[in-house]
Amino acid sequence: MEHMKVFNTLTRKKEEFVPIKEGEYKIYVCGPTVYNYVHIGNARPAVIFDTLRRYLEYMGNDVKYVSNITDIDDKIIKKANEEGTTFETVARKYEEEYYTDLKGLNVKPATARPRVSDTIPEIIDITEKLIEEGHAYKTENGDVYFRVHSFNEYGKLSHQPLEDLESGARIAVGEIKESPADFALWKASKPGEPKWESPFSEGRPGWHIECSAMSRKHLGETIDLHCGGEDLIFPHHENEIAQSECANNCTFAHYWMHNAFLNVDNQKMSKSLNNFFTVRDIANEYGYEVIRYFLLTAHYRSPLNFTREIIEQCKSSLERLYTAREHLDFLISHAGEGKEDIKSSADKAKAEFIEVMNDDLNTADGLSKLFELVTVINVDGKEQSKNALEYTAKIFDELADVLGILYNRNTDEIPTEVKVLVEERTAVRKEKNWARADQIRDELASLGYEVKDTTQGPQIIKK
Ligand code: AMP
Ligand code: ZN
Numbered sequence: 001m002e003h004m005k006v007f008n009t010l011t012r013k014k015e016e017f018v019p020i021k022e023g024e025y026k027i028y029v030c031g032p033t034v035y036n037y038v039h040i041g042n043a044r045p046a047v048i049f050d051t052l053r054r055y056l057e058y059m060g061n062d063v064k065y066v067s068n069i070t071d072i073d074d075k076i077i078k079k080a081n082e083e084g085t086t087f088e089t090v091a092r093k094y095e096e097e098y099y100t101d102l103k104g105l106n107v108k109p110a111t112a113r114p115r116v117s118d119t120i121p122e123i124i125d126i127t128e129k130l131i132e133e134g135h136a137y138k139t140e141n142g143d144v145y146f147r148v149h150s151f152n153e154y155g156k157l158s159h160q161p162l163e164d165l166e167s168g169a170r171i172a173v174g175e176i177k178e179s180p181a182d183f184a185l186w187k188a189s190k191p192g193e194p195k196w197e198s199p200f201s202e203g204r205p206g207w208h209i210e211c212s213a214m215s216r217k218h219l220g221e222t223i224d225l226h227c228g229g230e231d232l233i234f235p236h237h238e239n240e241i242a243q244s245e246c247a248n249n250c251t252f253a254h255y256w257m258h259n260a261f262l263n264v265d266n267q268k269m270s271k272s273l274n275n276f277f278t279v280r281d282i283a284n285e286y287g288y289e290v291i292r293y294f295l296l297t298a299h300y301r302s303p304l305n306f307t308r309e310i311i312e313q314c315k316s317s318l319e320r321l322y323t324a325r326e327h328l329d330f331l332i333s334h335a336g337e338g339k340e341d342i343k344s345s346a347d348k349a350k351a352e353f354i355e356v357m358n359d360d361l362n363t364a365d366g367l368s369k370l371f372e373l374v375t376v377i378n379v380d381g382k383e384q385s386k387n388a389l390e391y392t393a394k395i396f397d398e399l400a401d402v403l404g405i406l407y408n409r410n411t412d413e414i415p416t417e418v419k420v421l422v423e424e425r426t427a428v429r430k431e432k433n434w435a436r437a438d439q440i441r442d443e444l445a446s447l448g449y450e451v452k453d454t455t456q457g458p459q460i461i462k463k
Contacts, residue, residue, distance in 0.1 A: 004055070004358040006225075007301060009233060009256040010157055014360055017255060019224045025056050025063045026219045028253070030211055030228035030236070031113075033070040034094035035079050038101060039276035040291060040306060041229075041262040041269035047295040048259050048361070049227050050107040051404055055357050058402045066218045067110040068211065069095050071117050072204055077193055087194050088117070101279045104288030106404045112218040116205065120196050122213040123205045126247045127185045127198075135246040139176040142188030142201025148181045151242045157256060158234035165234075183239050185209045208239035212252075216244065226253035230260055231268070259300045269306060277306065290315045293405055296363040317371075321406060324374040328393050330459050331381045338385035345376040346392040353399050363403065370399050414460050418449050422458055425451065 006017045019025045029049045032042050046067075053063045071091035080087045095115075102109075116123075127144055130136035135150045148154045148162060155162050162181065169180035184206035189195035195202045215223060221244070226237065237256065244252035261268040264275045282291055294314045298304040349369050356365035373396055381389065400406040425440040444451060445463075452459045 002358075004059070005360055006255060006257055007360050009258050012159070015255070017225075019061070020222065020254070023061050025061055025225065026223040027053065027063060027065050027225045027227065028211070028215045028219060028223055029065070029067040029110075029226075030232055031067045031069050032098060033073045033075060034091045034098055035073070035076045036094060036271065037278040037280050038098055039269055039271065039278050040282060040295075041276065043101070043105060043279050043291060044262050044295050044300075044304070045227065045229050045259050046102060046107050047105055047292050047404070048300045048363070049257070050105075051296065051363055051402070052227075052257075052361055053108065054402050054404055055361065058398070059354075063111075064219060065108075065110045066112045066114070066215065068214045069098070069113060069115045070207070070210065071095065071115045072194065072210075073207070081192055091115075091117075097280070101283070101288070104283055105279070105292045106289070106407045108404075114214045114218060116210040116214075119210060119213050119217060120198075120205070122217050123186075123209050124198050126209060126213055126216075126243065127200070127205075129247045130185065130243065133246065135242075136185055137178070138200050141174075141176070142186075142203060143176070143184055144186035144200050145177055145182040146185055146239065146242060146246075148179055148183075148242065151246055153245070154181075154242050155238065157238050157241055160234070183208060183235060185243070208236055209243055211236070211240050212244040212247070215240075215252075216248070221248040222251050223253045225255045225257060227257040227259075230258040233258055257300075260303045262295075263303050263305050266303075266305070282311065286311055286315055287408075289405060289408055290318060293318050293367075296367055296403055296405070299360075299362055299364050301360070318405070321370065321374065321400070322409065324377055325393075325396060325400075325406060325409065326461070328377050328381065328389065328396065330454075331377075331384070332386055332389045332393065334457060335384060335386040335389050338388070339380075339383050340385055340388045342376060342380050342384045342388050343391050345380065346373065346395045349373040349376065350395050350399065353402075357402070366399070366403060370396070370403070373399070410462055412462075414449070414462075415447070418444060418447055418460060421447075422451055422460055426458060 003016045005014045008015050076087050080090045138144050166181045188201035188203040269276050353369040356362040428436040450461045
């Protein structure tokens with residue numbers, strides 16, 4: 001069985017991506033903290049790992065894909081207090097807006113989309129187990145911390161020795177920790193904060209424990225792949241490994257994939273730097289699909305710079321793909337018997353597409369294979385048989401669908417009224433009745449159509 005290769009952050013090597021069970025992949029992707037509209041940087045992992053999922057499915061695998069919503073967090077609580085409302089009101093609003101954006105970006109709905117607030121019993125369960133086994137301790141004010149010294153592999157994902165991590169960590173005012181690198185599993189509530197009952201105190205979970213709990217609840221103790229942006233490698237993912245491996249006594253995830261940052265002027269796009277563009281604003285200006293296309297133009301481990309000029313370029317590249325696909329439909333509708341050799345060019349483009357995607361999900365090269373198919377259609381399309389052109393269209397659509405683009409094609413049937421007018425126009429033009437031909441052109445325009453005269457006859461275009 002051939003598998004694609006992926007760069008595993010854990011081993012820092014490109015490795016064959018072999019699932020625990022052949023033909024089935026279990027993937028967990030860290031989702032957003034919902035207190036605002038997401039920015040294009042947040043959309044990068046969503047689009048990239050959705051494309052990975054689509055590709056694995058295309059290769060015949062079943063994919064269980066879980067992506068969470070962080071709905072308990074300081075920033076959400078702060079916003080709720082400022083607005084005089086509850087954390088749920090804030091979180092549910094922006095969760096909904098996030099899913100609207102994902103739909104616009106053609107990201108397939110995850111198999112499960114858990115919220116932290118629905119996972120409290122599972123979080124308490126893991127925390128209790130960690131205390132019992134000596135991996136965590138409760139402080140006198142009701143906080144619970146993970147004891148990093150109890151896990152001798154701590155640092156294996158970020159490839160840093162514990163001493164370095166300890167010397168870089170700080171103990172904040174009010175924290176009673178054994179080591180500066182210990183991290184909170186549970187925090188006793190402070191006034192004005194939401195709280196849940198637990199054996200430790202009335203309080204709320206720390207950040208990292210949520211993903212250990214949600215991953216186990218929805219995918220089991222050991223999964224194939226865990227992913228997110230590279231800022232999550234440390235401390236978030238390092239801490240998830242420590243919690244899960246200590247609680248379950250087995251490997252948490254066999255592979256870890258991390259996307260590089262989306263930058264603005266070579267700085268990470270982030271809310272705190274205030275250099276961000278929301279997906280919603282850019283979508284309102286250019287459409288969602290251009291954002292998806294843009295995010296695929298670079299390899300996911302390379303930084304990607306955002307500028308409006310690049311977005312404009314992406315818009316015209318995407319238009320070229322749409323035009324080529326429409327042209328292909330036009331050729332099909334006018335073809336009959338003919339040559340068949342476009343089939344082997346299409347097969348070649350598909351084989352090369354698979355080759356580049358197998359090499360650590362190279363979406364940038366994947367896109368260029370689709371453009372090679374465009375050239376093939378434009379150069380060789382004319383004398384091909386209907387069957388050969390339909391075969392090419394099928395491959396074109398398959399590859400576009402793996403990348404999750406060209407989902408706004410208007411495949412509506414052309415109305416009979418329009419077809420009749422176009423036929424009449426051809427007839428009156430033969431009779432050189434230009435006045436009527438012009439009139440028909442105006443009538444078609446008022447119906448939202450345009451006719452382009454080509455060597456193969458009139459092409460009807462929806463405006
Ligand atoms: P957050 O809501 O900050 O936890 O981010 C949600 C996801 O977006 C995480 O996987 C982050 O690593 C990722 N992310 C945040 N900012 C960027 C950025 N500028 N470029 C790429 N990924 C990012
Ligand atoms: Zn996470």
